[in-house]
Amino acid sequence: MKLLQTFALTAAVAAAAAFGASAPAHAEGKTITLCWAAWDPANALVELSKDFTAKTGVNMKFEFVPWPNFADRMLNELNSKGKLCDLMIGDSQWIGGAAENGQYVKLNEFFDKEGIKISDFMPATVAGYAEWPKGSPNYWALPAMGDANGWTYRKDWFARPEIREEFKKKFGRELDVPKTQAELKDIAEFFQKRVIDGKTVYGAAIFTERGSEGITMGVTNALYPFGFKYQNPKKPYDMQGFVNSDDAVKGLEFYKALYKCCTPPGYSNGYMQEGLDAFKSGQVALQMNWFAFFPGLYKDPNVGGDRIGFFVNPGQKEKGSQLGGQGISVVAYSPNRAEALAYIKWFASLDTQKKWWALGGYSCHKGVLNDPNFKNTAPFAADFLVAMDQVVDFWAEPSYAQLLLAMQKRVHDYVVADQGTAKGALDGLIADWTKVFKEDGKL
Amino acid sequence: MTDQTGLSGLVDRAALVTSPVVARRVRGLSERAIAWLFITPTMLLLLAINIFPLIWTIRLSFTNYRANRPNATVLDVGLANYQSILTDPDVWAAMTVTARFVFWSILIQTVIGFTLAWLIDKKFRGHGLWTTLILLPMMLSPAVVGNFWTFLYQPQIGLFNYVVAALTGAPASSFQMLAQVPLAPWAIVIVDTWMWTPYVMLICLAGLRSIPDYIYEAAEVDRASPWRQFWSITLPMALPFIMLAVLFRGIENFKMFDMVNLLTGGGPGSTTEMASITLKREAFEKWRTGYSSAFAIILFVTVFGLANIYVKALNRVKSR
Numbered sequence: 001m002k003l004l005q006t007f008a009l010t011a012a013v014a015a016a017a018a019f020g021a022s023a024p025a026h027a028e029g030k031t032i033t034l035c036w037a038a039w040d041p042a043n044a045l046v047e048l049s050k051d052f053t054a055k056t057g058v059n060m061k062f063e064f065v066p067w068p069n070f071a072d073r074m075l076n077e078l079n080s081k082g083k084l085c086d087l088m089i090g091d092s093q094w095i096g097g098a099a100e101n102g103q104y105v106k107l108n109e110f111f112d113k114e115g116i117k118i119s120d121f122m123p124a125t126v127a128g129y130a131e132w133p134k135g136s137p138n139y140w141a142l143p144a145m146g147d148a149n150g151w152t153y154r155k156d157w158f159a160r161p162e163i164r165e166e167f168k169k170k171f172g173r174e175l176d177v178p179k180t181q182a183e184l185k186d187i188a189e190f191f192q193k194r195v196i197d198g199k200t201v202y203g204a205a206i207f208t209e210r211g212s213e214g215i216t217m218g219v220t221n222a223l224y225p226f227g228f229k230y231q232n233p234k235k236p237y238d239m240q241g242f243v244n245s246d247d248a249v250k251g252l253e254f255y256k257a258l259y260k261c262c263t264p265p266g267y268s269n270g271y272m273q274e275g276l277d278a279f280k281s282g283q284v285a286l287q288m289n290w291f292a293f294f295p296g297l298y299k300d301p302n303v304g305g306d307r308i309g310f311f312v313n314p315g316q317k318e319k320g321s322q323l324g325g326q327g328i329s330v331v332a333y334s335p336n337r338a339e340a341l342a343y344i345k346w347f348a349s350l351d352t353q354k355k356w357w358a359l360g361g362y363s364c365h366k367g368v369l370n371d372p373n374f375k376n377t378a379p380f381a382a383d384f385l386v387a388m389d390q391v392v393d394f395w396a397e398p399s400y401a402q403l404l405l406a407m408q409k410r411v412h413d414y415v416v417a418d419q420g421t422a423k424g425a426l427d428g429l430i431a432d433w434t435k436v437f438k439e440d441g442k443l
Numbered sequence: 444m445t446d447q448t449g450l451s452g453l454v455d456r457a458a459l460v461t462s463p464v465v466a467r468r469v470r471g472l473s474e475r476a477i478a479w480l481f482i483t484p485t486m487l488l489l490l491a492i493n494i495f496p497l498i499w500t501i502r503l504s505f506t507n508y509r510a511n512r513p514n515a516t517v518l519d520v521g522l523a524n525y526q527s528i529l530t531d532p533d534v535w536a537a538m539t540v541t542a543r544f545v546f547w548s549i550l551i552q553t554v555i556g557f558t559l560a561w562l563i564d565k566k567f568r569g570h571g572l573w574t575t576l577i578l579l580p581m582m583l584s585p586a587v588v589g590n591f592w593t594f595l596y597q598p599q600i601g602l603f604n605y606v607v608a609a610l611t612g613a614p615a616s617s618f619q620m621l622a623q624v625p626l627a628p629w630a631i632v633i634v635d636t637w638m639w640t641p642y643v644m645l646i647c648l649a650g651l652r653s654i655p656d657y658i659y660e661a662a663e664v665d666r667a668s669p670w671r672q673f674w675s676i677t678l679p680m681a682l683p684f685i686m687l688a689v690l691f692r693g694i695e696n697f698k699m700f701d702m703v704n705l706l707t708g709g710g711p712g713s714t715t716e717m718a719s720i721t722l723k724r725e726a727f728e729k730w731r732t733g734y735s736s737a738f739a740i741i742l743f744v745t746v747f748g749l750a751n752i753y754v755k756a757l758n759r760v761k762s763r
Contacts, residue, residue: 071728072727072728075511075730076727078511079510079511079513079730080510081513097511100512101511101512101513101514102514209708210707210708210709210710210711210712211704211708211709211710264599265598265599265616265619265622266596266597266598266599266616266619266621266622267622268619268621268622268710268711269621269622269707269708269710269711398512401728401729401730402729402731405724405728405729409533409712409713412710412711412712412713413712413713414712416622416710416711416712417624417710417711417712417713417714418624418712419624419712
C-alpha cells in the first residue's frame with residue numbers, strides 16, 4: 001500500500017512538473033525582445049505591438065536605452081553576440097558594420113518569400129536604413145522610423161505684433177519661418193537675451209553634445225546647406241576639396257557663430273533632451289531637434305498646440321537635412337528568428353504602417369506618405385515629407401564610430417572650445433578619416 | 444567563554460557530520476597543505492579575474508584585434524600600437540590633462556585635508572558632529588556627485604554661480620564652469636576636492652592621533668613655541684600618513700573617469716579629456732581593442748612605476 005502511495009505521489013509530481021513546464025508556454029506563447037532607444041516613438045511602438053501579440057500570440061518584451069548610452073549598450077550587445085535582442089531598431093550608421101560582421105540577418109530572401117516589396121518604402125529611407133553596401137540591392141533592415149533633423153519655433157512669440165514690428169524695423173522683412181540659414185541666425189540673434197513676459201529668453205537650442213554624436217548631427221545640418229560633401233561623387237573616399245571646401249568652411253564657421261551668438265548660457269553639451277528641456281521651459285525661440293519628437297512637443301501643455309510651429313532645415317547654397325531614423329533588423333544571434341521575422345512581416349503591412357503613423361511613429365511606407373491626406377494629418381507632416389526628400393546621412397561604414405568620434409572631437413574643439421580655425425578642423429578631419437579608411441583597406 | 448563554548452560546539456557538530464573517510468584524509472594533511480587548501484580558491488579566482496585578463500591584454504596589445512570584427516584576421520603588429528600611442532599628440536594631450544588634474548587636486552586636497560584634520564584633532568565642542576558632516580561627501584556615489592554638481596554649476600539656476608555672484612558681484616550667468624575652456628578643468632578639481640578631501644583628512648587625522656602626547660609635553664618643557672612644535676613634531680611625524688594619502692589619491696585620480704564623464708564628457712572640446720576617457724573611447728566606442736590594450740598597459744606601467752618610486756620615498760621617510 002505504501003509503495004502504491006509513493007508511486008502515485010511520484011506520478012502526480014511528474015505530471016505536475018510536465019504540465020507546469022508546457023502549460024504557460026502554450027498559454028502565453030513565445031516572447032521576443034525588441035531593442036531600441038528610450039524616446040517618445042518607442043512608447044508608440046509598445047502600443048502598436050499589442051496588435052502583433054493579439055494576432056500571433058507572440059509576446060513582446062522591450063529593451064529601451066536612453067539615447068546617450070544607446071549606441072554603447074547596443075553595439076556592445078551585438079559585438080558580444082548577445083542574445084538579449086531578437087529585433088534591433090539600430091541607428092542608420094550601424095548598418096555597414098552590422099552587415100559585414102554578420103550581426104544582422106540579410107532579409108532579401110525573406111522579403112522575396114513573403115512578398116514584401118522594398119520599393120513600397122521611400123527610397124531615401126531604404127538607402128539610409130536598409131542597404132549595405134550603399135546603392136546595392138542587399139537589405140539588412142526594413143525602414144522602420146523615418147526621421148530627419150528639423151526645427152521648432154515659438155509660433156506665439158512670432159505672432160506678437162510688437163515683436164514683429166521690431167523685427168521688421170531691424171531686418172526689413174517680416175518675422176517668419178526662415179528660408180535660409182542666414183535668416184535663421186538673424187532670428188536667433190533677434191531673440192537672444194530678449195525679455196518676453198518678464199523672462200529673459202535665448203535664440204536657439206542647437207546640438208553641441210561632445211560624448212556621443214550630438215555636435216556632429218547638428219553641425220552637418222548646417223554643413224549640407226552650405227555645400228559640404230563627404231567625398232568626390234566620382235571617386236569614393238576622395239575627400240580633399242569636398243570635406244574642406246570653401247563652402248564647408250563657411251558652413252562650419254556659421255555653426256560656430258550660431259553657437260556663440262544665440263544659445264542659452266552654458267549650452268556647451270546639449271543634445272536632444274537638453275533641446276527639449278530648453279524649448280519646453282520657454283527658454284528659447286528656436287530649437288533644432290529630430291522630427292521624432294515633434295508629435296510629443298505638439299501635445300505639450302505649455303508650448304504645444306498653437307504656440308509651436310515647425311520648419312524644415314533651411315537651405316543656403318543648396319538644401320540638406322541630417323538623416324535620423326532607423327531600420328528594424330533581425331539579430332543574427334537570436335534564438336527566435338522565426339518569430340522576429342514574423343514581426344517584420346506584420347510591421348511591413350500597410351495597415352500596421354498606417355497605425356504606426358497614427359500613434360506617433362514615422363512610417364516610411366509610400367502607402368502612408370503618398371496618401372493625399374497625409375499632409376493634413378499633423379502640423380509637421382508636410383515638413384516631414386520635404387525633409388525626407390533632402391536628407392543626407394553620415395558615413396555608414398563599418399568604421400563609422402571611429403569616423404564619428406573623429407568629427408566629434410574636431411568640431412567640438414573648434415566650435416565650443418575655440419581652438420584653431422574651421423579650415424584647420426576640416427583639414428584635420430580629412431587626415432583622421434583618411435587614416436581610418438587606410439586601416440580598413442579602402443584607400 | 445560563551446564564544447568558546449559556541450565555537451567548540453560548532454567544531455563538534457562539524458566533526459559529527461564529516462564522514463570518517465574525509466576526516467582521516469584531512470587529519471593526514473600537513474599544516475602547509477591545509478593552508479594551501481584554504482587559499483587555493485582565492486588564488487584561482489584572482490588568477491581568473493586579474494592575472495589572466497592582464498596577460499591576455501598584454502597579448503592583445505601586440506595585435507590589430509578589434510572586438511567588433513570577430514571575422515577579421517588578427518595580425519601581429521609587434522610594437523606598432525605602442526609606437527602609435529607614444530607618438531600620438533592627442534594621447535599626450537590627454538596625459539597632460541590628467542597630470543594637471545592629479546597635481547592640482549592632490550595639492551589642494553592635501554592642504555585642506557591636513558588643515559581640517561589638525562583642527563578636528565583639537566577636540567573642540569561638537570567635533571564628532573563636524574567630523575561626521577565633513578565625511579559625508581565621500582560616502583556618496585561619484586555618479587550622484589557628478590549629476591548634482593552638473594546642476595550646481597548650471598549658469599542660470601545653479602547654486603554655485605549664485606554663491607560666486609553673491610561673493611564677487613559678477614552676474615551669475617556671466618561665467619560657465621563646465622562650458623568655458625579655462626574654467627572646466629577647475630570645475631572638476633573643485634568637485635573632486637569636495638568629495639575626497641574628507642578621505643585625506645581621515646588619514647591625516649589617524650597620523651596626528653598617533654603622535655604620543657609626551658613628545659609635546661617634552662617640547663613644552665623645552666619652551667618650544669607652537670609653531671616650532673608644528674614644524675618639528677607634528678608635520679614630520681604625520682608626514683608618512685600624508686604621503687600615504689597622496690599615494691592613494693594619486694592612483695585614484697590618475698584613473699579618474701566617472702565624475703569627469705558625467706560633468707563634461709571630456710569637453711569643452713578636449714579640455715578635460717583625461718587618459719581614462721581617451722582609453723574608453725578607443726576601447727568601447729572605436730573598438731580598437733589591440734590599440735586600447737596597449738594604451739591600458741602603458742597607463743598601468745606608468746601608475747605602477749610612479750607608485751613604486753613613491754613607496755620607496757615613503758619608506759625612506761618612515762625609517763627616519
